[in-house]
Amino acid sequence: MILGIDVSENNSYIPWDTLEAEGVKFCYVRCSYGKHGRDENFKANVDAAHAHGMLVGAYHYDYSLSIEDARENARNCKAAIEEAGVLLELPVFYDMEDADHWKEERGFTPDPGLVTSMCSVFGETIGLNWGVYASYSWLSDVIDWKGLGCPIWNAEWGPCDDIKGYVWQWTNNYNGYNIDGNYMYDKNLFHSQE
Numbered sequence: 266m267i268l269g270i271d272v273s274e275n276n277s278y279i280p281w282d283t284l285e286a287e288g289v290k291f292c293y294v295r296c297s298y299g300k301h302g303r304d305e306n307f308k309a310n311v312d313a314a315h316a317h318g319m320l321v322g323a324y325h326y327d328y329s330l331s332i333e334d335a336r337e338n339a340r341n342c343k344a345a346i347e348e349a350g351v352l353l354e355l356p357v358f359y360d361m362e363d364a365d366h367w368k369e370e371r372g373f374t375p376d377p378g379l380v381t382s383m384c385s386v387f388g389e390t391i392g393l394n395w396g397v398y399a400s401y402s403w404l405s406d407v408i409d410w411k412g413l414g415c416p417i418w419n420a421e422w423g424p425c426d427d428i429k430g431y432v433w434q435w436t437n438n439y440n441g442y443n444i445d446g447n448y449m450y451d452k453n454l455f456h457s458q459e
Contacts, residue, residue: 266448267291267455271434274306275424275447285317287440290455291355292319293418293432293447297345299328300337308349315319315352320454324398324418327387330373335383339390346393354454356416356431359387362409363378381409386412388415396431404428418447 268288272279273295292314295304304310307323325342329335342357361384363369374391380403388395397408398415404410408428410417417430425435432449446448 266433266450267452268427269293269319269432269447269449270439271295271445271447272306272310274304278442279313279444280442281313281317284442284444285319289317290319291321291447291449292300293322293324293355293358295360296323296325296349296357297342298326300334300341302326302341303345307345307352311349311351311353318347320354321351322353322357324358326360327347327383328367329383330368330371332379332383332386335386336390339387342387343393356394356396357391358396358416358418359384359391360398361387362399362403362420364400375403375407377409380407381412384408384413384415388413397434398434401427404443 267290269291270289271293294307294310296307297303311321315373323346327338329338352413362416384397399408401419401421404419417428418432419426419428419430420434422436432447436446
């Protein structure tokens, strides 16, 4: 498996030199959130990851309550990437969960049919290589990820990955850095780096 991280403007310190030395080969960077939110450090983090030899992808944190909301989230994500003018070698992931309880506080019930449709609409609208990120519980109980047929990034902290999709997020505290740690299964992407 290939070692990687994911970061956003919420990571106050990212030890890029150390991460490179430790063999981190890829980085997912938050580009946007909701219908209008932009991660202020998106371009800087993408550039830093590239400068340290990493392949890079982006992710968008979802704040959707409907299919139309998901479509608007996708438009914001695509615009954020285009406006930054960065090269992304890896898929763009739709962070579909409710870690901060925003949806729950607005009465959203995670209906599997609706949530899966929201993911599908996001992918159709963004028009880029895309996938879905979610917690293991959402992937198990809410999202029909097999039906979507896109790359899956499973957030399942601990010693095993029960999905074994495209990427596995196994910790939110990689080597004590307060940075999410990930493993990627697609070794073919990295042959040119070895």
